[in-house]
Amino acid sequence: MLPFYDVIVVGGGHAGCEAAAAAANLGSKTLLITMDMGKYAQMSCNPAIGGIAKGQIVREIDALGGYTGIITDRTSIQFRMLNRSKGPAMWSPRAQSDRMRFSEEWRNELEKIENLDLWQDAVIHLLLEDGVVKGVKTKIGVEFKSKTVVLTNGTFLNGLMHIGRAQMEGGRIGESASYFISDQLAEAGFVTGRLKTGTPVRIDGRTIDFSKLTEQEGDKEHYKFSYLPYEKSELTQRSCWITYTNEEVHKTLEVGFEDSPMYNGTIKGSGPRYCPSIESKIVTFAEKLQHQLFLEPEGETTVEYYLNGFSSSLPWDVQYKAMQLIPGLENAKIFRPGYAIEYDYFDPTQLYHTLETKMISNLFFAGQINGTTGYEEAAAQGLMAGINAHQNAHDLGDFVLNRDEAYIGVLVDDLVTKGVDEPYRMFTSRAEYRILLRQDDADSRLTPKGFELGLAKQERMDLLQEKLKFRDEIVEFVSNFSIKPQYINELLEAKNTSPLKQGVKLKDVISRPQISIFDVIEPVVPFQKFLKNIPQDRYEEIVQSAEILIKYSGYIEREKQMADKFKRLENINIEDKFDYESIHTISTEARQKLTKIKPQTIGQASRISGVSPADINVLLIMLGR
Amino acid sequence: MLPFYDVIVVGGGHAGCEAAAAAANLGSKTLLITMDMGKYAQMSCNPAIGGIAKGQIVREIDALGGYTGIITDRTSIQFRMLNRSKGPAMWSPRAQSDRMRFSEEWRNELEKIENLDLWQDAVIHLLLEDGVVKGVKTKIGVEFKSKTVVLTNGTFLNGLMHIGRAQMEGGRIGESASYFISDQLAEAGFVTGRLKTGTPVRIDGRTIDFSKLTEQEGDKEHYKFSYLPYEKSELTQRSCWITYTNEEVHKTLEVGFEDSPMYNGTIKGSGPRYCPSIESKIVTFAEKLQHQLFLEPEGETTVEYYLNGFSSSLPWDVQYKAMQLIPGLENAKIFRPGYAIEYDYFDPTQLYHTLETKMISNLFFAGQINGTTGYEEAAAQGLMAGINAHQNAHDLGDFVLNRDEAYIGVLVDDLVTKGVDEPYRMFTSRAEYRILLRQDDADSRLTPKGFELGLAKQERMDLLQEKLKFRDEIVEFVSNFSIKPQYINELLEAKNTSPLKQGVKLKDVISRPQISIFDVIEPVVPFQKFLKNIPQDRYEEIVQSAEILIKYSGYIEREKQMADKFKRLENINIEDKFDYESIHTISTEARQKLTKIKPQTIGQASRISGVSPADINVLLIMLGR
């Protein structure tokens, strides 16, 4: 009676939605099962997408043909390009989104995807047979059969919430937890652990004194995530507001520490070091007398604000008292207090780079259950797992991105190679080849791959080719065009850079750090005329991509060479080539780690913490290299 | 640290939202606590508001200054006036609403109400002191103090869901149940019981064959619920679709009966007789070979449809198989199967007409927990409880509506006087004075009362007065204006009613059943000219209200007299006047019932089932009447 599916995705969070959409769009008969169809891709915590390194991930998802960028663009109520004062490798787009619209827009898109069936229910059991997954069983008793299953349960596996000494079972406030699956998998031999994350109070905006806060508006030029030029928000744009904690706030919070589940030992899982609770911050940075906080609007029309930076699992009254000592919040009322949640995750070194589990074939894990934190990290894994589940179901090749190709490549490789001991989030510093992984060129890096898969459509390729064509023409123009001092020196002096003595190529002027390509358009009339050819709706995007190529070509080249050099190691396959236990010339730790992680290449082996260059040398020698 | 509230409302369903809004708008410092702020006034079952008798209730809520009508108008995707072929006492407005927008719009409105604080949490305990409620305690450990508390927990109290033999705890699919409160109250002496209700499958509209279904469009003229002329929907209007079950469907369903929690004894609570499950229908009406079903869209853009009439708690595969035997649904896919839910309710005879409990002062109950079913019934009780909690908190008088004033009056009086033994829903037949309780004149009946309370604003009174003024002018005009045969006989013949022999008052023509007031406008030019004075945006509303008065004045007068006669009994107060146990001349049943219900008037006593006219006579004699 029920169809046999190629891919079943369990969980409709950020990971699950991208996974289901990708598999179905690639042509797999796909089923997405989630506990509440009213909460697809719910933003459990802050109402924002992107930010440093995370923004790049969203651009990559979009370039491959995923949805997170599009949905964010349509529902954003503020957009900012972070780090604009730094080099373009550091530029990171970030948007505030309307929380409810975001989820609704996802639902609208899912409902439009052919091949995708939707089902509201909780999965409580995996159908396993001889180490192969065969489908799932739900709480209401349905057995759905499939070739592959993607698990994306987020924070729901045996979820337990804490506010001071109060504990509540659930996957998020008001929602049930998910039981039985992690127990079943632990029994089957999977290594599981507990992690925790937290969220701050939500405030009634009617009770905030904004006159005491610093306003932070969005960018005037409307940047966006999607490379599709027509995706954009119709919502009224809103400001965020900045305030600070102070010593009084810290003292008041400390009073609650003995009732804090984090400090009295109730919470066993470790929390995200880089997204810490306010109590962790005042302990870790005891010398800091204040911490910056952001009040972020929860939607276009609601009066609810999110107090970013004030995540806490202290007793509600401690949170409340401390909050009222923050400038602007003296009379603020809370809609919902902050809380922490502990949940099960699976050690991600139990996965291949495809996110398939090593122990059970055709079973994939993606999102928070792999020990990550963040919507973007979850969505990226979902996309990759969805693609690979489709490839697997149709006996097609693995789809893996390298560390020099995408932050997504870094993310997956870090997870499966190094594992996690606290919730993993992406940073630019995790990438060796940062200058290659920019937000402006995710399309050049990934759209051809997405297109080859069949996920990115012809339209995306056409847009990319148009962009590259014009970009290259600009680069060629400025490389050949000589500019005379009299035309440009006024500008150079105004910008505090030394005037020209003789004519040089326009490219050399643009390469100067003080000068932007947009500065030279006015004085250099032939360039101005030339740029009239650029499609007007993508003008800024294209001119900027040319500028980045011009200004950073040296760095880009250098990183490319490094990556190539390294790739040679990456190409030395060592899967099943060694019995590490019997290699006595490597360190004990290396022996254990290599046995556990079973790296597929020398490159991967070299990134395992505890495996030293000397150990790698031994392996290379054994391989006769 | 926390404010002391006048009114705390527990639960943000239809009852709770109206209660909180009313109390706060009247000036009470009010707190609304609900488990999920994303689900205010969630429509748990069909995405529709109004219908027979229920539509009248919504008009009454609006006339008093409540919100359900306004929210429905803003979010409706179809509007129909039911029973238009019958007399205007039977006309009942009904709308399909976008389920998610409905909840969002409620949230927007709640956030705009001064004096209203919002809190997301679950109440687990009432603070009681010497038979008086003093506040509530929540799951995360907050104690909120107040003068009054309104409980509106809906289907959440010890909620248990059933699909075939599968059982799940919860208040609605995906949501936690509410524990401890009903146990606490049972311990305090309250009589509680179990009731059940159910909901049908939700279907993927992409898999429906609409060519086999009958389309049902909305009314072309856009009727609406609110008396405020500017409230209206901006959403695209959508059709419903009609189909039928058949013998094959019934046979297939019957196969599941042994696994049905309704028939194998698992479900103990009784269900709504008038909103039965499909399995009840095929048992109760065994001779009927088909039942009509409606496919109702769940929102403006979603592909999800609600299969109205197919509510079921049979095993999901039985529902699925049977559904696929229904014309148009041969290949239909389900998003979510139907289910039943059992929950605790409180015998409503434990309440005064104010909805305050007799046992615990300042504690009010409203909505589904009083044994009713339906959004409208819940909202109406919420409004009344919210008003009375405010009145109570400020030592103001009770606000009670009589049976000849409002369906809301009938509803409350039925509940507190007769109690329930199955989920109570409103019908026109429950009202003795149906012709007085029309949907067109809820404003004349109730807006002055709402205005006096302070809930209906000046604007509503002005609108009402304008309407009454023009209505009365129309009635006066047609009562005085004589029409000659030559002007009207053509129309009369065309409408198959006997032509005039001599001039008569225009009123007499309009009184004929075959003739509508709108018919005579064209032929009677002076009338036409006269009507030019009527405000154009309310033209139809006003002319229609005049017509109803003209056509039905005889009936209206008669009912008014009956009501007045009865009111004399209603005015004989007998509260605390009798020790029924000692009156041996009344029947044993009357003795027991009167002792239990403690009627406040002879009128109320006479409506208690088991109390005969003879018993009433005894009481009257004892009173010396």
Ligand SMILES: Cc1cc2nc3c(=O)[nH]c(=O)nc-3n(C[C@H](O)[C@H](O)[C@H](O)COP(=O)(O)OP(=O)(O)OC[C@H]3O[C@@H](n4cnc5c(N)ncnc54)[C@H](O)[C@@H]3O)c2cc1C
């Ligand atoms: C309290 C809290 C605080 C957080 N704080 C931060 C933060 O500060 N910074 C940050 O970056 N991230 C934070 N996060 C994490 C962020 O929400 C997640 O990283 C992200 O949502 C993960 O996406 P996901 O798709 O993996 O899982 P989720 O978004 O959790 O989605 C999981 C989905 O799976 C469904 N599901 C679960 N089990 C089942 C089942 N058995 N059957 C069917 N459906 C199932 C659920 O209903 C849900 O829809 C926080 C999360 C929470 C809950």
Ligand SMILES: Cc1cc2nc3c(=O)[nH]c(=O)nc-3n(C[C@H](O)[C@H](O)[C@H](O)COP(=O)(O)OP(=O)(O)OC[C@H]3O[C@@H](n4cnc5c(N)ncnc54)[C@H](O)[C@@H]3O)c2cc1C
């Ligand atoms: C499965 C199902 C089928 C139904 N079928 C029909 C039908 O066919 N026809 C019909 O007319 N009606 C039907 N109904 C009933 C209809 O949904 C209710 O009549 C109506 O919603 C009642 O409104 P309410 O405000 O009383 O309660 P609800 O709408 O149930 O709202 C209760 C609210 O209180 C909150 N709450 C509960 N306990 C607590 C607590 N302890 N602390 C804080 N918040 C709390 C909940 O979160 C919820 O928001 C059905 C309901 C369900 C669940």
